[in-house]
Amino acid sequence: MSTTSTVSTAPVKDGAQLSATAAAKSAVRRRTALVWAGRIGLAVFVIGGWQAFTTWGIVDKFFFGQPSGIAQRLVDLFRHGTEFGSFYSNIWTTIQEALVGFALGAVTGVIFGVALGRSRFLADVLGPYIKMVNAIPRIVLGSIFIVAFGIGVLPKILLAAVLVFFIVFFNAFQGVREVDRNILANTKVLGASQMQIIRHVTVPSALTWIIASLHSAFGFAIVGALVGEVLGAQSGLGLVIKTAQNNFDPNGVFATMLVISVIVLGAEWLIGKLEHRLLSWRPPAPSEASSTI
Amino acid sequence: MASRNDVAAGPLAEKIGRDSARVEISGLTKRFLTPAGEVFTALQDVSFTVEPGQFCAVVGPTGCGKSTTLSLVSGLDRPSEGSVKVGGREVNGVTDGVSFMFQSDALLPWKTVLGNVLMGPVFRQVPKQQAQTAARDWLRRVGLTGFEDRYPHQLSGGMRKRVAMAAALINEPKILIMDEPFGALDVQTKAIMSTELLGLWEQIRPSVIFITHDLDEAVALADRVVVMTSSPGSVKAVFDIDLPRPRGSVQEIRFQPRFIELQHQIWDSLREEVERAYARTAGGTA
Numbered sequence A: 001m002s003t004t005s006t007v008s009t010a011p012v013k014d015g016a017q018l019s020a021t022a023a024a025k026s027a028v029r030r031r032t033a034l035v036w037a038g039r040i041g042l043a044v045f046v047i048g049g050w051q052a053f054t055t056w057g058i059v060d061k062f063f064f065g066q067p068s069g070i071a072q073r074l075v076d077l078f079r080h081g082t083e084f085g086s087f088y089s090n091i092w093t094t095i096q097e098a099l100v101g102f103a104l105g106a107v108t109g110v111i112f113g114v115a116l117g118r119s120r121f122l123a124d125v126l127g128p129y130i131k132m133v134n135a136i137p138r139i140v141l142g143s144i145f146i147v148a149f150g151i152g153v154l155p156k157i158l159l160a161a162v163l164v165f166f167i168v169f170f171n172a173f174q175g176v177r178e179v180d181r182n183i184l185a186n187t188k189v190l191g192a193s194q195m196q197i198i199r200h201v202t203v204p205s206a207l208t209w210i211i212a213s214l215h216s217a218f219g220f221a222i223v224g225a226l227v228g229e230v231l232g233a234q235s236g237l238g239l240v241i242k243t244a245q246n247n248f249d250p251n252g253v254f255a256t257m258l259v260i261s262v263i264v265l266g267a268e269w270l271i272g273k274l275e276h277r278l279l280s281w282r283p284p285a286p287s288e289a290s291s292t293i
Numbered sequence B: 001m002a003s004r005n006d007v008a009a010g011p012l013a014e015k016i017g018r019d020s021a022r023v024e025i026s027g028l029t030k031r032f033l034t035p036a037g038e039v040f041t042a043l044q045d046v047s048f049t050v051e052p053g054q055f056c057a058v059v060g061p062t063g064c065g066k067s068t069t070l071s072l073v074s075g076l077d078r079p080s081e082g083s084v085k086v087g088g089r090e091v092n093g094v095t096d097g098v099s100f101m102f103q104s105d106a107l108l109p110w111k112t113v114l115g116n117v118l119m120g121p122v123f124r125q126v127p128k129q130q131a132q133t134a135a136r137d138w139l140r141r142v143g144l145t146g147f148e149d150r151y152p153h154q155l156s157g158g159m160r161k162r163v164a165m166a167a168a169l170i171n172e173p174k175i176l177i178m179d180e181p182f183g184a185l186d187v188q189t190k191a192i193m194s195t196e197l198l199g200l201w202e203q204i205r206p207s208v209i210f211i212t213h214d215l216d217e218a219v220a221l222a223d224r225v226v227v228m229t230s231s232p233g234s235v236k237a238v239f240d241i242d243l244p245r246p247r248g249s250v251q252e253i254r255f256q257p258r259f260i261e262l263q264h265q266i267w268d269s270l271r272e273e274v275e276r277a278y279a280r281t282a283g284g285t286a
Helices: A002-055 A067-080 A087-118 A120-135 A138-149 A154-177 A181-189 A194-231 A237-246 A250-278 A286-290 B002-007 B010-015 B066-073 B113-123 B128-141 B157-169 B187-204 B215-221 B257-285
Strands: B023-033 B039-050 B055-059 B081-086 B098-101 B175-179 B207-212 B224-229 B234-240
Touching: A002 A067, A067 A087, A067 A250, A087 A120, A087 A154, A087 A194, A087 A237, A087 A250, A120 A154, A138 A154, A138 A194, A154 A194, A181 A194, A181 B098, A194 A237, A194 A250, A194 B113, A237 A250, B023 B066, B039 B066, B039 B081, B039 B207, B039 B224, B055 B215, B066 B081, B066 B175, B066 B207, B098 B157, B113 B128, B113 B157, B128 B157, B157 B187, B187 B215, B207 B215, B215 B257, B224 B257, B234 B257
Parallel strands: B039 B234, B055 B207, B055 B224, B098 B175, B175 B207
Antiparallel strands: B023 B039, B023 B081, B224 B234
């Protein structure tokens, strides 16, 4: 009795499962299509609205620019360059400053974060000073750097590094403080030296925090480089923006902004890749597993 | 003792130098300063000895300073008074030849199973090739061959305990300290792990200090059971367990009349302490 019934129901069950899978798959496809339609629709609405309002003269394109003008200006910039060298060389200057400043700030941030996180004494001595320096509006330091180091790339690198340092430092410090006490005790009992503890336990543990901070830190590196260039430079996207501003050319400002956001998105993507490699040991977070973004 | 040595892997046990594995705890007192500024005595004049190769279980109510005792023996913490001697030498900082197994996972989540087991040899600067061979051998012994490249989060609780066991035993410790190692496991897994622990222990015969609140587990595994009182922690009684070794399955041994008899004796001693500790916490919350 029982055997015959199982034999007869099995294929039906399989079929039901198959069609259920197909239904689920097509539901997912439908949803993805809907999301993309929404995204594109929003972009068309905003950019199209902007274009329409400026064409109709409701909004003055002299002050607020115009999408078609921005596109034109962008092509123009890439084709004919600027009065201070080709557009590419200006882009490269800014990227260089941001990258070097980012690396410098991140490395010193990690070193200080780990050192202060490991040593209570150092943290107690330096803590108030770091808080004080952190309270200074650091962008203003750019003026000092330019006075001290001229209008070359160095002051921009330093400004970017200072901005990056504090973000990375606070995260590294917190990350080191949150190291699991049991793991620390265990590695000590297994005979690890101070350096081995830092290498095998402290830094990998803090890496989750550090990497998370790098995402926002690169944005700040770019801000540091740009502000430095606006304050005084011979080349760079900040200079391009400043010149466009002085020429009452909002399209030039927007075009350069667009280029900068592409750079930041690219860096973000690279940092994401790095994160994926360095933190491959982490269990997939439930939000990551199910979300489509 | 002699008969027990015959049971164990003779040559290996010989090699370890038996006397260096004696743990003498005498007059151990530990006081802490509470955040409120009061002095809290966690341990008061605790004395007991673990003979070389002996499996010693420590039972007691919660908050009796069991874990404090362990951190003093392993050298992670310093006593306020009294001393711990390992192999005749006073413990002064982390001691060589001691391994620790914690209640919670102390595995590094960013290292693979193999990487975790390799930690001990790597820290002691064992040549890489030799360390790898040893680590793979230990993973085989705990039944985890084929899981070398997994990360801890990809394993079940029982498997993680096996990794921790391999990581603790790969150093071939003279003394193995275990702080409720199987406390977080379900009952069936716990019984299986206990049996496996006994099997591995009989292979290398370290002296063991095993903390648990589970009296059955203590009697089934140990040669000696130390009962502690609560706040301040001190030794109430010491029982020698004369169940024959090898004991085989931990679940089977629970039905032997001698086991039940010993379990009753120790429970009589322990019950009073448990009730006292419970009354205090209940009074505190009321």
